[in-house]
Amino acid sequence: MLSIGDFSQLGQVSVRTLRLYDEIHLFKPARVDRSSGYRYYSVEQLPRLNRIIMLKDLGLSLEQIATLMEDNLSADQLREILTKKQMEIEKELQENEARLARVEARLHQIEQEGQLKNYEVLLKTVEPQMIVSARQLVPTINDMYYSRCKLFSAIYNWFDQRLIEPQGNEFAIYHNTEYTEQDIDMEAAVVTDAKPPKNKTSVPVAGENVIVRELPGAREMASITYQCRPPDVGQAIVALYSWIAENDYSTDGAYREIHLYGRELDLKNYDPITIEMQVPVKKNAG
Amino acid sequence: MLSIGDFSQLGQVSVRTLRLYDEIHLFKPARVDRSSGYRYYSVEQLPRLNRIIMLKDLGLSLEQIATLMEDNLSADQLREILTKKQMEIEKELQENEARLARVEARLHQIEQEGQLKNYEVLLKTVEPQMIVSARQLVPTINDMYYSRCKLFSAIYNWFDQRLIEPQGNEFAIYHNTEYTEQDIDMEAAVVTDAKPPKNKTSVPVAGENVIVRELPGAREMASITYQCRPPDVGQAIVALYSWIAENDYSTDGAYREIHLYGRELDLKNYDPITIEMQVPVKKNAG
């Protein structure tokens, strides 16, 4: 018979651990002295302790181990638990690899610029939303502000005529698949809880009037939330697309800008604004 | 101004999280209503919240993030912390890969045998120990038991002559580098706290008399603790060496057997015994 101290040395576990395993009925001393409460162990108990340590080493919880040991290690159950654990570890490995890539991208960025930028690219999930929208081909980049205001005007008229209220922020959605400074296919939109009409196509066409449609969500949306004055959004857009390339993603839908500051029509010139730039993305294969 | 609920949706964090960040002075609401205690946030606070989320996403603790944000993100400090984090993640990756390999080895074993064996291979660290030992070339495998008993006899005589007591278990150490059934180079040893003589070589040579020496420790020691009757140790030895091969290790020192049951000399025939089989190992390169 060995004292708890001797046995803990033999088994390479702490005394505290042995007391814990006793408490949770996972591994009990061979004998406990009635009067002193001293725990005594025998060397024949070592294989069982080692089995516990081995299973813990595989990443199982003490509760899982207790279940397995009680059931006398049914092979099927064990296989099931180990297979599950295997998947968990593989998932963790992938997450850590992605995390490592992100840390390295940040370090790389610090090397180049000496500091962090004053905005961050985040990945988020966005649910689908009902929007009231109007779409137009904008001749040149200089007409953009004016065109957008006209579209928002039309949208708010639509609300006023129906005596209902918008339910959320303004969006500007850009449908061009490549960068262009003319014939920009822009959709202005406001979130609503109105129901869509049944007999109409759900995607507006440039030049058409105000319609109701569902704006698709995105499982992975790259996003920058940024404070600036209106002309300064370009820098952040560059950052957003650089991030996407550096982190091995590709765009997977139309770029959107969300006006977190309220209505563009109410904006005074050069008021600072908070906007969120979003683009759906997907991880590149392989 | 946004309520905590609205802001939590905008920022994609839970209400509880916002309250926690307030409590730990990491991210406070723009305004708190005196009478109701209601927290109010503004959209301009979003970039700061996003920075926090981004840093958390890299794996930093809230405490580290708080330090970084207070110090206005000194680039050097950030680089330092990220580099440290990078190493941490790489270490975690390696550990998880090793764990995954172990899980897969166990699954593989279950496939082959339908269940777990009644012994487990563990990796442990073993410290150097002082031993009193005697070494001999054993002509054939059949002489082993007799030779070992003779060596232990000599060792206990050594103790008796000096009127000191052994301090630990018996070891049997096998110095052959390959498996052999004759001319087995065996060392029998007992742990002691006696000091080694200064003018003697510290490694005994087969055929020499009883000496005192330090038995080296091992950073990584593959070990099986096993209950059996004396003739049945072979199976476990096979398991030990199979594990070493399957888990991409190589042996890195002499094989040892530790008698956890007491003295071999006192053993009656076919008493069940508990022994530990150990062999120092190192991970294969590449």
Added chain:
DNA sequence: TTGCTCCTCACGTCACGTGAGGTGGC
């Protein structure tokens, strides 16, 4: 009046590490 949102505690998580405060045998 009924929901809804907000508030403040406070427990639980997981496997121990680390005291605090006390006892029994050499």
Added chain:
DNA sequence: TTGCTCCTCACGTCACGTGAGGTGGC
């Protein structure tokens, strides 16, 4: 008597999730 080992609480860990129990405005 002084160490040494053992004992039993009980707090702390980390970033929240999840009630419990209560309040204020539509």
